[in-house]
Amino acid sequence: MRAKRLAALAFVVLVIAALAVLPLFVKKDNIINLASLALLYVALASSWNILGGYAGQTNLGHAAFFGLGTLLTRFLWLGGWPLWAALLVGAVVPVILALIIGAPAFRLKGAYFAIGTLALAQVLNVTVANRWPMITSLPARYLATYRLMPRYYLFLAVAVLTVGVAYFLVKSRLGLGLMAVREEEDAAESLGVSGLRHKLLAFGVSAFLAGLAGGAFAFYHVGYYPQFPFSPAWTFDAVMATYIGGTGTIVGPIIGAVFYVIVKELLALKVVEAHLIIFGILFILVVLFLPGGLLEVWSKIRSALGGRAKSRKAALPAG
Protein backbone atom coordinates (compact mmCIF):
# COMPACT_ATOMS: atom_id res chain seq x y z
CA MET A 1 0.00 0.00 0.00
CA ARG A 2 2.81 2.34 0.94
CA ALA A 3 4.67 1.71 -2.31
CA LYS A 4 1.49 2.42 -4.22
CA ARG A 5 0.99 5.74 -2.49
CA LEU A 6 4.59 6.70 -3.20
CA ALA A 7 4.11 5.83 -6.86
CA ALA A 8 0.98 7.95 -6.99
CA LEU A 9 2.80 10.85 -5.35
CA ALA A 10 5.68 10.52 -7.81
CA PHE A 11 3.20 10.53 -10.68
CA VAL A 12 1.53 13.71 -9.43
CA VAL A 13 4.90 15.46 -8.99
CA LEU A 14 5.90 14.34 -12.48
CA VAL A 15 2.72 15.70 -14.07
CA ILE A 16 3.06 19.06 -12.34
CA ALA A 17 6.74 19.26 -13.28
CA ALA A 18 5.94 18.42 -16.89
CA LEU A 19 3.26 21.12 -16.97
CA ALA A 20 5.70 23.57 -15.38
CA VAL A 21 8.38 23.07 -18.02
CA LEU A 22 5.92 22.80 -20.92
CA PRO A 23 6.34 26.44 -22.05
CA LEU A 24 10.10 25.94 -22.27
CA PHE A 25 9.66 23.35 -24.99
CA VAL A 26 6.47 24.40 -26.69
CA LYS A 27 6.78 27.83 -28.18
CA LYS A 28 3.48 27.89 -30.04
CA ASP A 29 1.03 30.31 -28.48
CA ASN A 30 -2.03 28.32 -29.49
CA ILE A 31 -0.83 25.25 -27.60
CA ILE A 32 -0.16 27.33 -24.48
CA ASN A 33 -3.56 28.92 -24.84
CA LEU A 34 -5.19 25.52 -25.10
CA ALA A 35 -3.26 24.28 -22.07
CA SER A 36 -4.32 27.40 -20.15
CA LEU A 37 -7.93 26.76 -21.05
CA ALA A 38 -7.64 23.13 -19.95
CA LEU A 39 -6.16 24.22 -16.61
CA LEU A 40 -8.96 26.76 -16.16
CA TYR A 41 -11.52 24.03 -16.80
CA VAL A 42 -9.76 21.72 -14.37
CA ALA A 43 -10.05 24.44 -11.71
CA LEU A 44 -13.70 25.14 -12.53
CA ALA A 45 -14.76 21.50 -12.62
CA SER A 46 -12.79 20.55 -9.49
CA SER A 47 -14.16 23.49 -7.54
CA TRP A 48 -17.71 22.65 -8.64
CA ASN A 49 -17.12 19.04 -7.65
CA ILE A 50 -16.40 19.95 -4.01
CA LEU A 51 -20.00 21.01 -3.48
CA GLY A 52 -21.71 19.21 -6.36
CA GLY A 53 -19.86 15.91 -6.19
CA TYR A 54 -18.76 15.42 -2.59
CA ALA A 55 -21.56 17.26 -0.81
CA GLY A 56 -24.17 16.24 -3.40
CA GLN A 57 -25.62 19.74 -3.77
CA THR A 58 -26.22 20.58 -7.43
CA ASN A 59 -25.09 24.16 -7.81
CA LEU A 60 -26.33 25.56 -11.11
CA GLY A 61 -24.95 29.01 -10.38
CA HIS A 62 -21.22 28.36 -10.43
CA ALA A 63 -20.84 31.07 -13.08
CA ALA A 64 -21.94 33.64 -10.48
CA PHE A 65 -18.84 33.01 -8.37
CA PHE A 66 -16.53 32.69 -11.33
CA GLY A 67 -17.94 35.87 -12.82
CA LEU A 68 -17.74 37.78 -9.57
CA GLY A 69 -14.06 36.78 -9.34
CA THR A 70 -13.36 38.12 -12.84
CA LEU A 71 -15.28 41.33 -12.25
CA LEU A 72 -13.56 42.29 -9.01
CA THR A 73 -10.07 41.17 -10.00
CA ARG A 74 -10.27 42.93 -13.34
CA PHE A 75 -11.45 46.25 -11.96
CA LEU A 76 -9.07 46.29 -9.00
CA TRP A 77 -6.10 45.15 -11.04
CA LEU A 78 -6.74 47.69 -13.80
CA GLY A 79 -7.37 50.21 -11.02
CA GLY A 80 -3.77 49.85 -9.96
CA TRP A 81 -3.98 47.24 -7.20
CA PRO A 82 -1.22 44.64 -7.07
CA LEU A 83 -2.37 41.46 -8.81
CA TRP A 84 -2.24 39.27 -5.70
CA ALA A 85 -4.45 41.63 -3.74
CA ALA A 86 -6.95 41.85 -6.60
CA LEU A 87 -7.00 38.06 -6.88
CA LEU A 88 -7.56 37.72 -3.15
CA VAL A 89 -10.53 40.08 -3.12
CA GLY A 90 -11.90 38.33 -6.21
CA ALA A 91 -11.81 35.03 -4.33
CA VAL A 92 -13.03 36.21 -0.91
CA VAL A 93 -16.10 38.18 -2.00
CA PRO A 94 -17.69 35.12 -3.70
CA VAL A 95 -17.29 33.27 -0.39
CA ILE A 96 -19.26 36.00 1.37
CA LEU A 97 -21.98 35.75 -1.28
CA ALA A 98 -22.05 31.97 -0.95
CA LEU A 99 -22.44 32.17 2.83
CA ILE A 100 -25.18 34.78 2.61
CA ILE A 101 -27.31 32.83 0.15
CA GLY A 102 -26.20 29.41 1.40
CA ALA A 103 -27.87 29.60 4.79
CA PRO A 104 -31.41 30.09 3.46
CA ALA A 105 -30.84 28.07 0.27
CA PHE A 106 -29.69 24.91 2.05
CA ARG A 107 -32.85 24.81 4.10
CA LEU A 108 -34.53 24.03 0.80
CA LYS A 109 -33.53 20.59 -0.34
CA GLY A 110 -32.35 19.26 -3.64
CA ALA A 111 -34.14 20.86 -6.52
CA TYR A 112 -34.76 24.18 -4.85
CA PHE A 113 -31.07 24.74 -4.19
CA ALA A 114 -30.31 24.07 -7.86
CA ILE A 115 -33.04 26.38 -9.09
CA GLY A 116 -32.15 29.05 -6.55
CA THR A 117 -28.49 29.13 -7.56
CA LEU A 118 -29.46 29.18 -11.23
CA ALA A 119 -31.70 32.17 -10.56
CA LEU A 120 -28.98 33.91 -8.56
CA ALA A 121 -26.49 33.53 -11.39
CA GLN A 122 -29.01 34.94 -13.84
CA VAL A 123 -29.68 37.93 -11.56
CA LEU A 124 -25.97 38.73 -11.58
CA ASN A 125 -25.69 37.99 -15.30
CA VAL A 126 -28.44 40.45 -16.21
CA THR A 127 -27.33 43.07 -13.69
CA VAL A 128 -23.74 43.08 -14.89
CA ALA A 129 -24.90 43.27 -18.50
CA ASN A 130 -27.01 46.30 -17.62
CA ARG A 131 -24.44 48.01 -15.45
CA TRP A 132 -21.35 47.43 -17.61
CA PRO A 133 -22.47 47.04 -21.21
CA MET A 134 -19.09 48.04 -22.66
CA ILE A 135 -16.25 45.66 -23.44
CA THR A 136 -13.35 45.65 -20.96
CA SER A 137 -10.04 45.81 -22.80
CA LEU A 138 -6.55 45.95 -21.39
CA PRO A 139 -5.16 49.51 -21.62
CA ALA A 140 -2.20 50.09 -23.93
CA ARG A 141 0.41 50.08 -21.16
CA TYR A 142 -0.77 46.62 -20.02
CA LEU A 143 -0.89 45.35 -23.58
CA ALA A 144 2.67 46.47 -24.26
CA THR A 145 3.95 44.16 -21.53
CA TYR A 146 1.43 41.35 -22.09
CA ARG A 147 3.07 37.96 -22.06
CA LEU A 148 1.36 34.61 -22.13
CA MET A 149 3.78 32.83 -19.80
CA PRO A 150 2.74 34.42 -16.50
CA ARG A 151 -0.91 33.77 -17.38
CA TYR A 152 -0.19 30.14 -18.03
CA TYR A 153 1.62 29.76 -14.72
CA LEU A 154 -1.19 31.48 -12.86
CA PHE A 155 -3.70 29.04 -14.37
CA LEU A 156 -1.38 26.17 -13.44
CA ALA A 157 -1.09 27.43 -9.86
CA VAL A 158 -4.85 27.87 -9.51
CA ALA A 159 -5.54 24.42 -10.95
CA VAL A 160 -2.98 22.74 -8.67
CA LEU A 161 -4.26 24.65 -5.65
CA THR A 162 -7.87 23.72 -6.44
CA VAL A 163 -7.17 20.04 -6.89
CA GLY A 164 -4.92 20.08 -3.82
CA VAL A 165 -7.53 21.74 -1.63
CA ALA A 166 -10.17 19.31 -2.87
CA TYR A 167 -7.86 16.38 -2.13
CA PHE A 168 -6.95 17.41 1.41
CA LEU A 169 -10.50 18.48 2.21
CA VAL A 170 -11.85 15.12 1.13
CA LYS A 171 -9.21 13.18 3.06
CA SER A 172 -9.93 15.15 6.21
CA ARG A 173 -12.60 14.55 8.83
CA LEU A 174 -14.59 17.36 7.24
CA GLY A 175 -14.58 15.54 3.92
CA LEU A 176 -15.93 12.39 5.54
CA GLY A 177 -18.64 14.53 7.09
CA LEU A 178 -19.49 15.97 3.67
CA MET A 179 -19.92 12.55 2.14
CA ALA A 180 -21.95 11.37 5.11
CA VAL A 181 -24.29 14.34 4.63
CA ARG A 182 -24.55 13.56 0.92
CA GLU A 183 -25.44 9.92 1.49
CA GLU A 184 -27.93 10.30 4.31
CA GLU A 185 -28.30 13.67 5.94
CA ASP A 186 -30.59 12.56 8.77
CA ALA A 187 -28.27 9.74 9.74
CA ALA A 188 -25.29 12.10 9.65
CA GLU A 189 -27.12 14.59 11.85
CA SER A 190 -27.92 11.88 14.36
CA LEU A 191 -24.18 11.21 14.67
CA GLY A 192 -23.52 14.87 15.41
CA VAL A 193 -22.45 15.89 11.90
CA SER A 194 -24.11 19.21 11.14
CA GLY A 195 -25.47 19.06 7.61
CA LEU A 196 -25.83 22.80 7.25
CA ARG A 197 -22.33 23.58 8.51
CA HIS A 198 -20.69 21.04 6.23
CA LYS A 199 -22.61 22.17 3.17
CA LEU A 200 -21.82 25.80 3.91
CA LEU A 201 -18.14 24.93 4.25
CA ALA A 202 -18.14 23.09 0.92
CA PHE A 203 -20.05 25.94 -0.73
CA GLY A 204 -17.59 28.51 0.65
CA VAL A 205 -14.49 26.61 -0.46
CA SER A 206 -16.06 25.96 -3.86
CA ALA A 207 -16.93 29.65 -4.28
CA PHE A 208 -13.43 30.76 -3.19
CA LEU A 209 -11.75 28.55 -5.78
CA ALA A 210 -14.21 29.53 -8.51
CA GLY A 211 -13.56 33.20 -7.72
CA LEU A 212 -9.84 32.60 -7.89
CA ALA A 213 -10.21 30.91 -11.28
CA GLY A 214 -12.22 33.95 -12.34
CA GLY A 215 -9.40 36.21 -11.22
CA ALA A 216 -6.94 34.26 -13.34
CA PHE A 217 -9.31 34.61 -16.28
CA ALA A 218 -9.48 38.38 -15.73
CA PHE A 219 -5.69 38.53 -15.75
CA TYR A 220 -5.50 36.39 -18.88
CA HIS A 221 -8.14 37.80 -21.17
CA VAL A 222 -7.29 40.82 -23.32
CA GLY A 223 -10.83 41.99 -24.05
CA TYR A 224 -14.29 40.65 -23.15
CA TYR A 225 -17.71 41.84 -22.08
CA PRO A 226 -17.93 41.90 -18.27
CA GLN A 227 -21.10 39.84 -18.61
CA PHE A 228 -19.35 37.03 -20.46
CA PRO A 229 -17.93 35.18 -17.41
CA PHE A 230 -21.39 35.24 -15.82
CA SER A 231 -22.87 33.30 -18.75
CA PRO A 232 -24.59 30.08 -17.67
CA ALA A 233 -22.36 28.29 -20.17
CA TRP A 234 -19.54 28.36 -17.58
CA THR A 235 -21.69 26.50 -15.10
CA PHE A 236 -22.83 24.03 -17.71
CA ASP A 237 -19.27 23.36 -18.86
CA ALA A 238 -18.09 22.72 -15.30
CA VAL A 239 -21.03 20.43 -14.52
CA MET A 240 -20.63 18.47 -17.73
CA ALA A 241 -16.87 18.10 -17.42
CA THR A 242 -17.28 16.86 -13.84
CA TYR A 243 -19.98 14.34 -14.68
CA ILE A 244 -18.30 13.05 -17.82
CA GLY A 245 -15.05 12.53 -15.92
CA GLY A 246 -16.58 11.10 -12.78
CA THR A 247 -18.38 13.09 -10.12
CA GLY A 248 -17.36 12.83 -6.48
CA THR A 249 -13.77 11.84 -7.24
CA ILE A 250 -10.54 13.83 -7.38
CA VAL A 251 -9.34 12.55 -10.75
CA GLY A 252 -12.74 12.61 -12.48
CA PRO A 253 -13.10 16.38 -12.96
CA ILE A 254 -9.48 16.59 -14.17
CA ILE A 255 -9.99 13.91 -16.81
CA GLY A 256 -13.38 15.34 -17.71
CA ALA A 257 -12.06 18.88 -18.08
CA VAL A 258 -9.09 17.90 -20.25
CA PHE A 259 -11.27 15.62 -22.36
CA TYR A 260 -13.86 18.37 -22.69
CA VAL A 261 -11.39 21.03 -23.79
CA ILE A 262 -9.62 18.79 -26.28
CA VAL A 263 -12.79 17.47 -27.91
CA LYS A 264 -14.26 20.97 -27.96
CA GLU A 265 -11.13 22.25 -29.71
CA LEU A 266 -11.11 19.43 -32.26
CA LEU A 267 -14.78 19.88 -33.10
CA ALA A 268 -14.62 23.66 -33.15
CA LEU A 269 -12.15 23.46 -36.00
CA LYS A 270 -14.80 21.79 -38.14
CA VAL A 271 -18.22 22.85 -36.94
CA VAL A 272 -19.15 25.41 -34.36
CA GLU A 273 -21.62 24.44 -31.61
CA ALA A 274 -21.53 20.79 -32.62
CA HIS A 275 -19.48 20.12 -29.54
CA LEU A 276 -22.35 21.24 -27.32
CA ILE A 277 -24.74 18.81 -29.01
CA ILE A 278 -22.26 15.98 -28.61
CA PHE A 279 -21.40 16.85 -25.01
CA GLY A 280 -25.05 17.28 -24.16
CA ILE A 281 -25.82 13.78 -25.42
CA LEU A 282 -22.72 12.35 -23.75
CA PHE A 283 -23.70 14.03 -20.50
CA ILE A 284 -27.23 12.60 -20.63
CA LEU A 285 -25.81 9.14 -21.30
CA VAL A 286 -23.46 9.45 -18.33
CA VAL A 287 -26.24 10.55 -15.98
CA LEU A 288 -28.53 7.76 -17.17
CA PHE A 289 -26.22 4.82 -17.57
CA LEU A 290 -22.79 5.60 -16.21
CA PRO A 291 -22.99 7.60 -12.99
CA GLY A 292 -19.26 7.05 -12.44
CA GLY A 293 -18.28 8.75 -15.70
CA LEU A 294 -15.14 7.96 -17.67
CA LEU A 295 -13.43 6.80 -14.47
CA GLU A 296 -16.01 4.06 -14.15
CA VAL A 297 -15.33 2.98 -17.73
CA TRP A 298 -11.66 2.79 -16.90
CA SER A 299 -12.13 0.71 -13.76
CA LYS A 300 -14.53 -1.59 -15.61
CA ILE A 301 -11.96 -2.14 -18.33
CA ARG A 302 -9.32 -2.84 -15.73
CA SER A 303 -11.44 -5.34 -13.88
CA ALA A 304 -12.50 -6.97 -17.14
CA LEU A 305 -8.86 -7.48 -18.00
CA GLY A 306 -8.55 -9.55 -14.84
CA GLY A 307 -6.22 -9.28 -11.91
CA ARG A 308 -8.67 -7.11 -10.00
CA ALA A 309 -11.27 -9.81 -9.58
CA LYS A 310 -9.09 -11.79 -7.17
CA SER A 311 -8.47 -8.98 -4.72
CA ARG A 312 -12.12 -7.92 -4.77
CA LYS A 313 -13.27 -11.40 -3.94
CA ALA A 314 -10.82 -11.55 -1.07
CA ALA A 315 -12.19 -8.30 0.31
CA LEU A 316 -15.75 -9.60 0.44
CA PRO A 317 -16.85 -10.85 3.83
CA ALA A 318 -17.57 -14.56 4.05
CA GLY A 319 -21.19 -15.55 3.50
Added chain:
Amino acid sequence: MLAPIAQNLAFGILVGGLYGIAAVGLSLVFGVTRFLNVSHGELLMLGGYAGFWLYTLYHVDPFVGLPIVVLLMVVLGVILYKLLFAGMVKYPEETKVKNTLLVGFGLGLVLQNVALRLWTADDRGITTTYSSQVISLVGVRFPLVRVASFVIALVVLFALHQFLQRTYTGKAIRATVQDWEAATLMAIDVQKVYLLAFVLGTALAGMAGALVSVGYSIQPNMGLEWTLITLIVMVLGGLGSIMGTFVAGIILGVAQSLTSFWLGGAYRDIVALVLFLLVLILRPQGLFGAKEG
Protein backbone atom coordinates in the same frame (compact mmCIF):
# COMPACT_ATOMS: atom_id res chain seq x y z
CA MET B 1 -49.81 59.07 -16.22
CA LEU B 2 -52.65 56.62 -15.75
CA ALA B 3 -52.99 55.62 -19.40
CA PRO B 4 -49.47 54.18 -19.82
CA ILE B 5 -49.86 52.28 -16.55
CA ALA B 6 -53.12 50.77 -17.75
CA GLN B 7 -51.47 49.91 -21.04
CA ASN B 8 -48.57 48.16 -19.29
CA LEU B 9 -50.99 46.37 -17.04
CA ALA B 10 -52.81 45.08 -20.11
CA PHE B 11 -49.60 43.88 -21.74
CA GLY B 12 -48.52 42.26 -18.49
CA ILE B 13 -51.78 40.36 -18.11
CA LEU B 14 -51.68 39.18 -21.73
CA VAL B 15 -48.13 37.82 -21.52
CA GLY B 16 -48.86 36.49 -18.04
CA GLY B 17 -51.50 34.19 -19.48
CA LEU B 18 -48.80 32.51 -21.57
CA TYR B 19 -46.51 32.28 -18.52
CA GLY B 20 -49.39 30.65 -16.71
CA ILE B 21 -50.19 28.03 -19.33
CA ALA B 22 -46.51 27.11 -19.81
CA ALA B 23 -45.97 26.88 -16.04
CA VAL B 24 -49.05 24.72 -15.56
CA GLY B 25 -47.35 22.22 -17.87
CA LEU B 26 -44.17 22.23 -15.80
CA SER B 27 -46.11 22.06 -12.56
CA LEU B 28 -48.18 19.12 -13.78
CA VAL B 29 -45.05 17.18 -14.70
CA PHE B 30 -43.25 18.00 -11.46
CA GLY B 31 -46.28 17.48 -9.28
CA VAL B 32 -47.12 14.06 -10.70
CA THR B 33 -43.74 12.57 -11.53
CA ARG B 34 -41.30 14.60 -9.43
CA PHE B 35 -39.33 15.00 -12.65
CA LEU B 36 -37.86 18.46 -12.66
CA ASN B 37 -37.59 18.94 -16.39
CA VAL B 38 -35.42 22.02 -16.81
CA SER B 39 -35.62 21.70 -20.59
CA HIS B 40 -39.22 22.90 -20.38
CA GLY B 41 -38.19 26.23 -21.91
CA GLU B 42 -36.52 24.44 -24.82
CA LEU B 43 -39.65 22.36 -25.41
CA LEU B 44 -41.57 25.62 -25.52
CA MET B 45 -39.05 26.95 -28.01
CA LEU B 46 -39.54 23.87 -30.22
CA GLY B 47 -43.29 24.42 -30.16
CA GLY B 48 -42.68 27.96 -31.30
CA TYR B 49 -40.56 26.85 -34.23
CA ALA B 50 -43.07 24.15 -35.14
CA GLY B 51 -45.72 26.85 -35.47
CA PHE B 52 -43.28 29.07 -37.33
CA TRP B 53 -42.46 26.32 -39.84
CA LEU B 54 -46.07 25.39 -40.37
CA TYR B 55 -46.78 29.01 -41.20
CA THR B 56 -43.77 29.81 -43.41
CA LEU B 57 -43.46 26.46 -45.21
CA TYR B 58 -47.06 25.35 -45.49
CA HIS B 59 -48.93 28.63 -44.95
CA VAL B 60 -50.94 27.21 -42.10
CA ASP B 61 -52.55 29.94 -40.03
CA PRO B 62 -50.91 29.88 -36.57
CA PHE B 63 -54.21 29.43 -34.73
CA VAL B 64 -55.38 26.72 -37.11
CA GLY B 65 -51.98 25.07 -36.80
CA LEU B 66 -52.12 24.99 -33.03
CA PRO B 67 -53.62 21.48 -32.81
CA ILE B 68 -50.93 20.23 -35.20
CA VAL B 69 -48.23 21.71 -32.98
CA VAL B 70 -49.81 20.07 -29.95
CA LEU B 71 -49.93 16.74 -31.78
CA LEU B 72 -46.26 17.00 -32.75
CA MET B 73 -45.36 17.83 -29.17
CA VAL B 74 -47.32 14.84 -27.89
CA VAL B 75 -45.25 12.60 -30.15
CA LEU B 76 -42.06 14.28 -28.99
CA GLY B 77 -43.16 13.96 -25.37
CA VAL B 78 -43.74 10.23 -25.71
CA ILE B 79 -40.35 9.74 -27.36
CA LEU B 80 -38.49 11.80 -24.75
CA TYR B 81 -40.28 10.07 -21.91
CA LYS B 82 -39.59 6.56 -23.19
CA LEU B 83 -36.02 7.38 -24.14
CA LEU B 84 -34.83 9.45 -21.20
CA PHE B 85 -37.22 9.60 -18.29
CA ALA B 86 -39.01 6.25 -18.01
CA GLY B 87 -36.00 4.60 -16.38
CA MET B 88 -35.96 7.07 -13.52
CA VAL B 89 -39.43 6.27 -12.20
CA LYS B 90 -38.06 3.74 -9.74
CA TYR B 91 -35.60 6.06 -8.01
CA PRO B 92 -36.31 7.63 -4.62
CA GLU B 93 -37.60 11.18 -4.80
CA GLU B 94 -34.35 13.02 -4.07
CA THR B 95 -32.42 11.07 -6.72
CA LYS B 96 -35.27 11.44 -9.16
CA VAL B 97 -35.34 15.21 -8.83
CA LYS B 98 -31.59 15.48 -9.20
CA ASN B 99 -31.18 13.08 -12.11
CA THR B 100 -34.07 14.49 -14.11
CA LEU B 101 -32.68 17.95 -13.45
CA LEU B 102 -29.34 16.89 -14.92
CA VAL B 103 -30.88 15.05 -17.86
CA GLY B 104 -33.19 17.97 -18.58
CA PHE B 105 -30.27 20.30 -18.49
CA GLY B 106 -28.31 18.20 -20.99
CA LEU B 107 -31.39 17.87 -23.16
CA GLY B 108 -31.94 21.63 -23.10
CA LEU B 109 -28.40 22.20 -24.28
CA VAL B 110 -28.82 19.71 -27.13
CA LEU B 111 -32.17 21.13 -28.23
CA GLN B 112 -30.91 24.68 -28.10
CA ASN B 113 -27.94 23.91 -30.32
CA VAL B 114 -29.96 21.79 -32.71
CA ALA B 115 -32.37 24.72 -33.05
CA LEU B 116 -29.44 27.04 -33.63
CA ARG B 117 -28.34 24.89 -36.56
CA LEU B 118 -31.82 24.48 -37.99
CA TRP B 119 -33.13 28.00 -37.66
CA THR B 120 -30.05 30.22 -37.00
CA ALA B 121 -29.83 32.67 -34.10
CA ASP B 122 -32.17 35.24 -35.71
CA ASP B 123 -35.33 36.39 -33.97
CA ARG B 124 -38.31 34.79 -35.65
CA GLY B 125 -42.00 35.47 -35.43
CA ILE B 126 -45.20 34.93 -37.33
CA THR B 127 -46.72 37.99 -38.97
CA THR B 128 -50.19 37.34 -40.32
CA THR B 129 -52.53 39.66 -42.17
CA TYR B 130 -54.36 40.39 -38.94
CA SER B 131 -51.25 40.75 -36.76
CA SER B 132 -51.45 44.53 -36.64
CA GLN B 133 -55.11 44.62 -35.61
CA VAL B 134 -55.80 46.17 -32.27
CA ILE B 135 -58.82 46.30 -30.02
CA SER B 136 -59.07 49.66 -28.30
CA LEU B 137 -60.84 49.87 -24.99
CA VAL B 138 -61.02 53.22 -23.14
CA GLY B 139 -57.70 54.24 -24.60
CA VAL B 140 -55.92 50.97 -23.86
CA ARG B 141 -54.77 48.99 -26.88
CA PHE B 142 -55.15 45.21 -26.94
CA PRO B 143 -53.36 43.54 -29.87
CA LEU B 144 -55.78 41.04 -31.37
CA VAL B 145 -53.39 38.07 -31.59
CA ARG B 146 -52.31 38.47 -27.97
CA VAL B 147 -55.90 38.65 -26.80
CA ALA B 148 -56.70 35.55 -28.84
CA SER B 149 -53.71 33.75 -27.31
CA PHE B 150 -54.83 34.71 -23.82
CA VAL B 151 -58.33 33.46 -24.46
CA ILE B 152 -57.00 30.18 -25.84
CA ALA B 153 -54.81 29.79 -22.77
CA LEU B 154 -57.82 30.35 -20.54
CA VAL B 155 -59.99 27.89 -22.43
CA VAL B 156 -57.30 25.19 -22.41
CA LEU B 157 -56.76 25.75 -18.72
CA PHE B 158 -60.45 25.44 -18.00
CA ALA B 159 -60.63 22.23 -20.06
CA LEU B 160 -57.61 20.85 -18.20
CA HIS B 161 -59.19 21.71 -14.88
CA GLN B 162 -62.40 19.94 -15.84
CA PHE B 163 -60.42 16.95 -17.07
CA LEU B 164 -58.53 16.66 -13.78
CA GLN B 165 -61.64 17.13 -11.67
CA ARG B 166 -64.24 15.14 -13.56
CA THR B 167 -62.73 12.25 -15.46
CA TYR B 168 -61.42 8.99 -14.03
CA THR B 169 -58.00 9.57 -15.60
CA GLY B 170 -57.89 13.05 -14.15
CA LYS B 171 -58.69 11.71 -10.73
CA ALA B 172 -55.98 9.08 -11.15
CA ILE B 173 -53.52 11.89 -11.89
CA ARG B 174 -54.54 13.81 -8.81
CA ALA B 175 -54.38 10.70 -6.68
CA THR B 176 -50.84 10.07 -7.89
CA VAL B 177 -49.86 13.62 -6.94
CA GLN B 178 -51.13 13.07 -3.43
CA ASP B 179 -49.61 9.65 -2.80
CA TRP B 180 -48.35 7.44 -5.58
CA GLU B 181 -48.02 4.40 -3.35
CA ALA B 182 -51.62 4.57 -2.25
CA ALA B 183 -52.60 5.20 -5.87
CA THR B 184 -50.83 1.99 -6.90
CA LEU B 185 -52.77 0.10 -4.25
CA MET B 186 -55.98 1.47 -5.75
CA ALA B 187 -55.05 -0.25 -9.02
CA ILE B 188 -53.95 2.93 -10.75
CA ASP B 189 -51.25 2.28 -13.32
CA VAL B 190 -48.77 4.86 -12.09
CA GLN B 191 -46.46 4.34 -15.06
CA LYS B 192 -49.24 5.34 -17.43
CA VAL B 193 -50.15 8.33 -15.28
CA TYR B 194 -46.52 9.48 -15.35
CA LEU B 195 -46.37 9.19 -19.11
CA LEU B 196 -49.64 11.04 -19.49
CA ALA B 197 -48.55 13.87 -17.20
CA PHE B 198 -45.23 14.24 -18.96
CA VAL B 199 -46.85 14.30 -22.39
CA LEU B 200 -49.46 16.81 -21.23
CA GLY B 201 -46.69 19.03 -19.87
CA THR B 202 -44.77 18.83 -23.15
CA ALA B 203 -47.89 19.64 -25.14
CA LEU B 204 -48.69 22.64 -22.95
CA ALA B 205 -45.13 23.92 -23.34
CA GLY B 206 -45.34 23.52 -27.11
CA MET B 207 -48.69 25.25 -27.26
CA ALA B 208 -47.38 28.17 -25.23
CA GLY B 209 -44.38 28.35 -27.57
CA ALA B 210 -46.57 28.44 -30.66
CA LEU B 211 -48.58 31.28 -29.12
CA VAL B 212 -45.36 33.12 -28.23
CA SER B 213 -44.26 32.93 -31.87
CA VAL B 214 -47.48 34.69 -32.93
CA GLY B 215 -47.68 37.58 -30.50
CA TYR B 216 -43.98 37.92 -29.66
CA SER B 217 -40.76 36.45 -31.07
CA ILE B 218 -38.71 33.30 -30.64
CA GLN B 219 -34.97 32.54 -30.62
CA PRO B 220 -33.02 29.29 -30.11
CA ASN B 221 -31.60 30.56 -26.82
CA MET B 222 -34.92 31.57 -25.31
CA GLY B 223 -35.16 28.27 -23.45
CA LEU B 224 -33.28 29.15 -20.28
CA GLU B 225 -35.24 32.34 -19.76
CA TRP B 226 -38.54 30.50 -20.20
CA THR B 227 -37.43 27.64 -18.00
CA LEU B 228 -36.68 30.14 -15.26
CA ILE B 229 -39.96 31.96 -15.83
CA THR B 230 -41.96 28.75 -15.63
CA LEU B 231 -40.03 27.59 -12.56
CA ILE B 232 -40.67 30.94 -10.92
CA VAL B 233 -44.37 30.81 -11.72
CA MET B 234 -44.59 27.22 -10.57
CA VAL B 235 -43.00 28.00 -7.21
CA LEU B 236 -44.97 31.22 -6.89
CA GLY B 237 -48.25 29.48 -7.58
CA GLY B 238 -47.60 26.52 -5.37
CA LEU B 239 -47.64 22.93 -6.54
CA GLY B 240 -50.85 21.22 -7.42
CA SER B 241 -52.86 24.38 -7.85
CA ILE B 242 -53.69 24.96 -11.51
CA MET B 243 -55.61 28.17 -10.96
CA GLY B 244 -52.94 29.38 -8.51
CA THR B 245 -50.26 28.76 -11.13
CA PHE B 246 -52.21 30.65 -13.77
CA VAL B 247 -52.79 33.59 -11.44
CA ALA B 248 -49.10 33.54 -10.50
CA GLY B 249 -48.27 33.74 -14.21
CA ILE B 250 -50.37 36.86 -14.53
CA ILE B 251 -48.84 38.36 -11.38
CA LEU B 252 -45.38 37.82 -12.81
CA GLY B 253 -46.35 39.24 -16.19
CA VAL B 254 -47.77 42.36 -14.55
CA ALA B 255 -44.78 42.73 -12.20
CA GLN B 256 -42.45 42.51 -15.18
CA SER B 257 -44.21 45.02 -17.36
CA LEU B 258 -44.67 47.50 -14.52
CA THR B 259 -40.96 47.27 -13.66
CA SER B 260 -39.93 47.82 -17.22
CA PHE B 261 -42.25 50.82 -17.22
CA TRP B 262 -40.77 52.34 -14.07
CA LEU B 263 -37.16 51.11 -14.09
CA GLY B 264 -36.56 50.36 -17.75
CA GLY B 265 -36.76 47.15 -19.75
CA ALA B 266 -33.34 45.98 -18.64
CA TYR B 267 -34.62 45.19 -15.16
CA ARG B 268 -37.72 43.18 -16.02
CA ASP B 269 -35.88 39.86 -15.69
CA ILE B 270 -34.33 40.80 -12.39
CA VAL B 271 -37.68 41.50 -10.77
CA ALA B 272 -38.84 38.03 -11.67
CA LEU B 273 -35.71 36.43 -10.27
CA VAL B 274 -35.60 38.48 -7.10
CA LEU B 275 -39.28 37.77 -6.49
CA PHE B 276 -38.47 34.13 -6.99
CA LEU B 277 -35.54 34.04 -4.55
CA LEU B 278 -37.69 35.81 -1.96
CA VAL B 279 -40.51 33.31 -2.34
CA LEU B 280 -38.08 30.39 -2.22
CA ILE B 281 -36.64 31.67 1.02
CA LEU B 282 -39.74 33.03 2.73
CA ARG B 283 -42.55 30.86 1.44
CA PRO B 284 -41.31 27.74 -0.35
CA GLN B 285 -44.81 26.30 -0.58
CA GLY B 286 -45.76 29.15 -2.92
CA LEU B 287 -48.26 31.95 -2.63
CA PHE B 288 -51.27 29.72 -3.17
CA GLY B 289 -49.90 26.38 -2.01
CA ALA B 290 -51.60 24.98 1.07
CA LYS B 291 -48.85 22.86 2.52
CA GLU B 292 -45.32 21.80 1.75
CA GLY B 293 -45.17 20.53 -1.83
